[in-house]
């Protein structure tokens with residue numbers, strides 16, 4: 001607090017107090033800290049709560065996997081981001097925009113952990129409980145677009161599953177909208193299709209985590225089984241919302 005008070009004193013002398021007050025009211029304390037020569041914020045990123053219980057995706061994804069995935073893996077990306085403030089990252093923009101600014105010059109720590117945080121935050125919302133194993137398929141405008149681009153949902157499923165199963169090592173499989181078309185694409189590690197480093201860039205509509213940590217406890221080396229079961233819990237209402245968003 002003393003440092004901050006000193007800063008206000010100095011800022012006041014420089015006629016910056018009005019700006020500083022505005023920044024504080026906007027909760028952009030990190031900008032203030034940067035101006036004061038302090039480190040960037042310790043808690044700029046937070047772990048979002050899951051929109052369902054850890055066991056809610058049973059029997060397709062087990063409780064222990066969900067708990068470790070959320071509280072250990074996702075939390076670790078959040079922690080690392082907060083421990084590694086970067087002067088090259090614009091903290092004032094939303095996380096999707098931060099991702100869009102990721103290029104080959106961005107430090108791998110920021111790229112990997114920001115990607116990890118953004119991808120998982122999205123992934124949780126793109127899953128939904130289906131304890132009775134009811135039939136699950138795309139809805140509304142997105143269903144129409146999938147039929148138009150892939151001929152049928154069954155054909156889309158086949159192509160998406162094939163791409164996902166073939167990812168070498170850790171990565172993600174995506175459905176994106178690019179130039180008005182739906183495209184299936186993959187990224188390595190924690191990259192995503194918002195980033196300039198991605199092979200195919202576009203608006204994210206659906207996401208599937210293909211890291212072993214997402215399925216190994218229940219499925220071991222049987223990645224294809226994890227993918228086949230995932231179709232039961234893909235949240236197509238959320239996907240349509242993303243598809244229709246600007």
Ligand code: MN3
Nearest residue numbers: 073209211214
């Ligand atoms: Mn993961």
